[in-house]
Amino acid sequence: MTVANPQQTFPGRIMEVTLPAGEGGRSVSVGGQTALPLLPEGERPNAAAIGIEIRTGDEDLPPSLSHAFGGKGTDPAVLAGNLVEESGAQFLFLSLAGCHPDLGGHAVSRGAGIVRDVLQAVPCPAIVGGCGEEETDALLFPAVAEAAQRPVFLSYADEKNYRLVAGAALAYGHGVVAWSPIDINMAKQANLLLGDIGVPPHRVLIDPLTGGLGYGLEYTYSIVERIRLAGLSGDAALARPILCHLGDSWKAREALDSAEESWGDVIARGRRWEEATAWACLAAGADLLVCRHPDNVRTLRGMVGAPWR
Amino acid sequence: MALTALEIYKLLPKTNCKECGFPTCLAFAMQIAAGKAGIDQCPPASDEARETLGAASAPPLPKVVVGTGERAVILGDEVVLYRHEKTFYHPTAFAISVSDALDGDAFRDRIRRIRSLSFERMGERLAVDMVAVRCDSGDPARFAAAAAAAKEGAGTPLLLSGPCDALAAALPSLGPDRPLLCPPVGEGDAGARLAAPLGLPLVVRAKGIDGLEKALAAARAAGVRDLVADPMPASLPDAVSLSVYLRRLAILHRAREVAVPTAFDLGNGFPSPFAAASLLVTKYGSLLVLDSDDPADIFPLLTLRQNIFTDPQKPIQVEAGIYPVGKATASSPVVITTNFSLTFFTVRSDIEASRVPAHLLIADCDGMSVLTAWAAGRFTGESIAKILSESGIAGAVSHRTLILPGMVARLSGKIEELSGWRVLVGPQESSALPSYLRRLPPAAFAPADA
Numbered sequence A: 001m002t003v004a005n006p007q008q009t010f011p012g013r014i015m016e017v018t019l020p021a022g023e024g025g026r027s028v029s030v031g032g033q034t035a036l037p038l039l040p041e042g043e044r045p046n047a048a049a050i051g052i053e054i055r056t057g058d059e060d061l062p063p064s065l066s067h068a069f070g071g072k073g074t075d076p077a078v079l080a081g082n083l084v085e086e087s088g089a090q091f092l093f094l095s096l097a098g099c100h101p102d103l104g105g106h107a108v109s110r111g112a113g114i115v116r117d118v119l120q121a122v123p124c125p126a127i128v129g130g131c132g133e134e135e136t137d138a139l140l141f142p143a144v145a146e147a148a149q150r151p152v153f154l155s156y157a158d159e160k161n162y163r164l165v166a167g168a169a170l171a172y173g174h175g176v177v178a179w180s181p182i183d184i185n186m187a188k189q190a191n192l193l194l195g196d197i198g199v200p201p202h203r204v205l206i207d208p209l210t211g212g213l214g215y216g217l218e219y220t221y222s223i224v225e226r227i228r229l230a231g232l233s234g235d236a237a238l239a240r241p242i243l244c245h246l247g248d249s250w251k252a253r254e255a256l257d258s259a260e261e262s263w264g265d266v267i268a269r270g271r272r273w274e275e276a277t278a279w280a281c282l283a284a285g286a287d288l289l290v291c292r293h294p295d296n297v298r299t300l301r302g303m304v305g306a307p308w309r
Numbered sequence B: 001m002a003l004t005a006l007e008i009y010k011l012l013p014k015t016n017c018k019e020c021g022f023p024t025c026l027a028f029a030m031q032i033a034a035g036k037a038g039i040d041q042c043p044p045a046s047d048e049a050r051e052t053l054g055a056a057s058a059p060p061l062p063k064v065v066v067g068t069g070e071r072a073v074i075l076g077d078e079v080v081l082y083r084h085e086k087t088f089y090h091p092t093a094f095a096i097s098v099s100d101a102l103d104g105d106a107f108r109d110r111i112r113r114i115r116s117l118s119f120e121r122m123g124e125r126l127a128v129d130m131v132a133v134r135c136d137s138g139d140p141a142r143f144a145a146a147a148a149a150a151k152e153g154a155g156t157p158l159l160l161s162g163p164c165d166a167l168a169a170a171l172p173s174l175g176p177d178r179p180l181l182c183p184p185v186g187e188g189d190a191g192a193r194l195a196a197p198l199g200l201p202l203v204v205r206a207k208g209i210d211g212l213e214k215a216l217a218a219a220r221a222a223g224v225r226d227l228v229a230d231p232m233p234a235s236l237p238d239a240v241s242l243s244v245y246l247r248r249l250a251i252l253h254r255a256r257e258v259a260v261p262t263a264f265d266l267g268n269g270f271p272s273p274f275a276a277a278s279l280l281v282t283k284y285g286s287l288l289v290l291d292s293d294d295p296a297d298i299f300p301l302l303t304l305r306q307n308i309f310t311d312p313q314k315p316i317q318v319e320a321g322i323y324p325v326g327k328a329t330a331s332s333p334v335v336i337t338t339n340f341s342l343t344f345f346t347v348r349s350d351i352e353a354s355r356v357p358a359h360l361l362i363a364d365c366d367g368m369s370v371l372t373a374w375a376a377g378r379f380t381g382e383s384i385a386k387i388l389s390e391s392g393i394a395g396a397v398s399h400r401t402l403i404l405p406g407m408v409a410r411l412s413g414k415i416e417e418l419s420g421w422r423v424l425v426g427p428q429e430s431s432a433l434p435s436y437l438r439r440l441p442p443a444a445f446a447p448a449d450a
């Protein structure tokens, strides 16, 4: 070859983080790489990990998801067990949306009970998400941290609640997902703050907020690229695995609307809406993806594994 | 390699004659170095300076134009590797294939479906850019007829993919439309001989970067100027790494030998075309050929392209002001939102769907969504009160009632206090606006008492 070598090397390495499994499950490691995603260069000990989200609470499912979930059960433990097994998800993201006052208003104790049941039924690694309502979450995270009989990750700690979430995580040996609103400085700040109060770096994942396709994805795409480039270039506080939660892609009208015939079948389209979001996040540098559609979990797992290692 | 201002200065006449519009040659040199001026602006410059600086300021990835007129497609002409460094200028083009083996009705039906792959989002029309006509029949006359019919039916520029005798048959009628020629691997030289005299763009197909380097050199030697490279990946990972490496060579290494826009044929049984297309939209594919004409595939891909190719420095936005929706009168509701295009077009189409005429009041929030603008302090009680008094809306309606986005319900007290308008808090999602507007009692918009 007379042209130059296009491969790139970087001085930094992304921290390797392991999400532990329960008995009989397989733990998942992510990070550890010295290269940009999806390229045959540098060291890349781990492929991106693909997880599936299960949500509690009274929400209407998008048509594409209700089609996919049909007959898989409604009890969270049953549904989680079925979906994880069938899709091959490497981890479970359990969102306690049902504790939100508008989505069921489950008591905190009920949320914690669901966590216990689900973790028992499904041995894969787990991330437990709050309901998004500040005051409820302040009670929920400590209760979840206690109820979880094995180490999980708590999602999420932000600027406001990080002491509480990190405190709960530290007391019971859990990890923390550090959330920031599409802002590289805030992402860095969050990791530094968590470090200051003693959360070990190998128990932190970055959640940069993932805008769905057509609804802010481009901002996320560029922030993820910048976080990854900064981490590989030697900024230790940003050299952490990045988790992209694709939930926003299911809020897009284009993923839900069955009335617009010229947009194509809504069941196929909804799934594609999430899938395109997923590929863009992977291209930018995501190490963990949280999907809702089991077919997307299967597709992504099948493709990001072996051939890209 | 980019030249420094000082290196450029040394090449200039150093007379400070000001003809370029700058006070000194050095000032002009600094503008060139920053990419803000070109050597053409200095009339007394020597030929040597022109040549050196012309080459240095040419884009690292050349531009190739396919088609003519309004629907012409620009490939390449990019300057950065990451969109946050500046922006990506020329969106990945999508071509949907049609086979010349389809007969009459099936062919027309296929073209019709391709043409209907067109969607409105954020005030932009997202559509397929080209039709790729494949010669599967092996019959040059049939191919020529199919290509002409595709041109006629779809109205887009064409990618003509087939053996050179078929391409040659199509060119007499289609040549002036600047189609992109794509001969098979073994016929690169013959393809170059077809493209060169007509000045047409040509896809050079060869395995990998080494193969492309040779094939591109041969095509250049044959006189083709507008070149596009298809590195013929065998798999999805291969496609991504070849695309990234070609772009890095162009941008980082200024490897002119291989610095041309890329084309990827994701049809013809290429594995996981949807995944490949998604990844190549983000990772530098200039032209993607797909076999699917399913809107459930194409709409998400076009939306992804719209996202990735927006300017990261400046959100797509609309002008602030009053937008009447439907036949709005003095007693129609007043609805406020921000000037982020996504927000504006979403809200406007939801008002349209309600069939309730209304005045849509758009606040200048630097193109931020409702919550983002609120969080940034650009959509506040104060700013909204100011718009109510300064936009002229008070003259356009006889009532004093404002419908506020549900997400910023907390602003209502402040607005009422500062403006004297009454505030109704609307739903959180504008998708609930149709039923909300239809349920509003007309009394809500009775004229304000003087």
Ligand code: B12
Pocket (backbone or CB within 6 Å): A181, A182, A183, A186, A209, A210, A211, A215, A216, A219, A248, B315, B335, B336, B337, B338, B340, B342, B343, B346, B347, B367, B368, B369, B370, B371, B372, B373, B374, B375, B376, B403, B404, B405, B406, B407, B425, B426, B427, B428, B429, B430, B431, B433
């Ligand atoms: C993309 C994005 C950005 C982009 C900017 C995008 C843009 N052009 O606005 C960037 C990365 C720059 C950004 C920056 C910030 N962001 Co921001 N951002 C988002 C994100 C992911 C999507 C926003 C979006 O595009 N929404 C889509 C549009 C269409 O929504 P919308 O305008 O609200 O309109 C909807 C409704 O409001 C309603 N509606 C609109 N108008 C009307 C009118 C009426 C009458 C009615 C009834 C309804 C209605 O219908 C619409 C469709 O549902 C959201 C999170 C999310 N998932 O929503 C956060 C979010 C809005 N951002 C947030 C924050 C905090 C910020 C920052 C302050 C963070 C920071 N420190 O940097 C900055 C502020 C900007 C600054 N300082 O310059 C917060 C706001 C917190 C809060 N609850 O108030 C959010 C909610 C994220 C979060 N969960 O914390 N952000």
Ligand code: SF4
Pocket (backbone or CB within 6 Å): B012, B013, B014, B015, B016, B017, B018, B019, B020, B021, B022, B023, B024, B025, B028, B041, B042, B043, B044, B045
């Ligand atoms: S026109 Fe050329 S010679 Fe005259 S001042 Fe500008 S750079 Fe110098």
